[in-house]
Amino acid sequence: MSVSVQMLMGTYFIGRFGSDEIKKNVLQPAIEGKKVTCICFTEDQSGSDLAGTRTTAVRDGDGWVLSGTKQWITNGPIADVATVMATTDPSAGLKGLSFFLVEDGMEGFSKGQVFHKLGTRGAPTGEIVLDAVRVDGDHHLGEETGKGLEYSTDILNMIRVMTGLAACSIADEAMKDAAAFARGRVAFGKPISRYQLIREKFGRFYAKYEAARTLLYRVACMIDEGMECRREAMAAKWFATEMCLEAVDEATRVYAGNGFCMEYEPQRFFRDARFLLSGGGTHEVLLNFLGGQMLRG
Ligand SMILES: Cc1cc2nc3c(=O)[nH]c(=O)nc-3n(C[C@H](O)[C@H](O)[C@H](O)COP(=O)(O)OP(=O)(O)OC[C@H]3O[C@@H](n4cnc5c(N)ncnc54)[C@H](O)[C@@H]3O)c2cc1C
Known part of the structure; x- marks a missing residue:
């Protein structure tokens, strides 16, 4: 950071x-x-x-x-x-x-x-x-x-892409760490990674993570091309952060009791992810703007 x-x-x-x-x-x-x-x-x-x-x-x-x-x-x-x-x-x-x-x-x-x-x-x-x-x-x-606000237009788009990519990094690390735990943790006679409800968490994560990254790279390309992308940058940052918050929550669930313990990694991802909610614009402000734009017709 x-x-x-x-x-x-x-x-x-x-x-x-x-x-x-x-x-x-x-x-x-x-x-x-x-x-x-x-x-x-x-x-x-x-x-x-x-x-x-x-x-x-x-x-x-x-x-x-x-x-x-x-x-x-x-x-x-x-x-x-x-x-x-x-x-x-x-x-x-x-x-x-x-x-x-x-x-x-x-x-x-x-x-x-x-x-x-x-x-x-x-x-x-x-x-x-x-x-x-x-x-x-x-x-x-x-x-x-x-003209400070006008000068901030480009950098705010970049901050949103950067915050979104930070969300992707935290989420990816959290879920990779949880996957390693799931492979090694045995319950009811087999690794918990073999249970469908555990697998579902990783399947959902993978789809949303790929979607978030694709969206962010698209906005990064738009910035490089000098295109107007305020709405796209806001939407991408919001989507990536929500994806990350879900991922860090699921990672602690895979760990269960150990996920509540300061000795293991999930608690750090869980705490760090909260920052994403204010960096690059709070989600209330982002959604208020995006919703307002759509409803304006
Ligand atoms: C770890 C960390 C690092 C930071 N680093 C920096 C930094 O380097 N430089 C810097 O300048 N700032 C920094 N910030 C501050 C960050 O930019 C602000 O927290 C952010 O802009 C939100 O402002 P606020 O916290 O005052 O909340 P407020 O803006 O007061 O919001 C309070 C609540 O009201 C809601 N709200 C406000 N307006 C609306 C609206 N129109 N519609 C709906 N809801 C609304 C918000 O969503 C939020 O829920 C950092 C914050 C954190 C947590």
């Missing part, structure tokens, strides 16, 4: 809009793994609804002053640089949002609370606190202010 953030969300806007100097000082070391990056959308009162963004960016000569607290930031506790969404015009809602680059070591930059999480514990998550951090003009990442 840390590496995914570094490869996509943490470096995307720097690569797209950064000056040559920023690319040399930030992007190159990030690619080399010498600087850790993160992306900061979420705040205490603003998750799905970015119009609630309270972090402000105020003009100061040829630069900007940023103030606010970002929450739930993957890599936040170890970040050297952060791409931060802030509003330059709080009355403009979604049309006031822009991205800025801030760096650890700047006056007013600090790392707040580190969150103790249910899953994905390999990737540290926490707060980024900006107390009147002054950045130069070239740290505004974009051609125009107020």
Whole structure:
């Protein structure tokens, strides 16, 4: 998860809009793994609804002053640089949002609370606190202010594909692990892998896993071709995550009592999969949008 953030969300806007100097000082070391990056959308009162963004960016000569607290930031506790969404015009809602680059070591930059999480514990998550951090003009990442949401269209599609593929990976690992257990576990005189009701779990998984992967690769191709694919990306992410949640649940059932035990693998897949429900958009928000689009006629 840390590496995914570094490869996509943490470096995307720097690569797209950064000056040559920023690319040399930030992007190159990030690619080399010498600087850790993160992306900061979420705040205490603003998750799905970015119009609630309270972090402000105020003009100061040829630069900007940023103030606010970002929450739930993957890599936040170890970040050297952060791409931060802030509003330059709080009355403009979604049309006031822009991205800025801030760096650890700047006056007013600090790392707040580190969150103790249910899953994905390999990737540290926490707060980024900006107390009147002054950045130069070239740290505004974009051609125009107020276009942050528009600039996010492509990356949101990519995040959804990436989250969906993470769902496929977790599900695949969970079911392969469960298959190995099923082959070795004997009940009523034979391995439980020989029972039809156990086999059904793997049959259903295989079909849904292949469907999810096919859908995700199709959206990835659409992104590569520069095609509009917002709905397809949302649908693929939703489908893959639901497939994964079912798979990690079935894996714990194959293990039965041992699936409830912290000594075995299924509990970790079960916990990690919960993250997929918020990454790339909550399922309520995705389905609300997709359903609304269909019902519009
Ligand atoms: C492990 C982890 C890592 C994360 N990493 C990052 C990161 O690196 N950077 C970052 O910026 N954020 C990160 N996040 C935050 C994540 O993006 C948010 O959790 C997500 O956007 C949802 O926001 P929220 O949690 O504030 O929930 P809310 O948006 O407040 O939603 C609460 C509930 O209301 C529902 N809801 C909201 N709006 C609607 C609607 N219109 N219709 C129907 N239901 C609705 C939601 O579906 C949900 O059930 C991370 C979260 C987690 C768990």
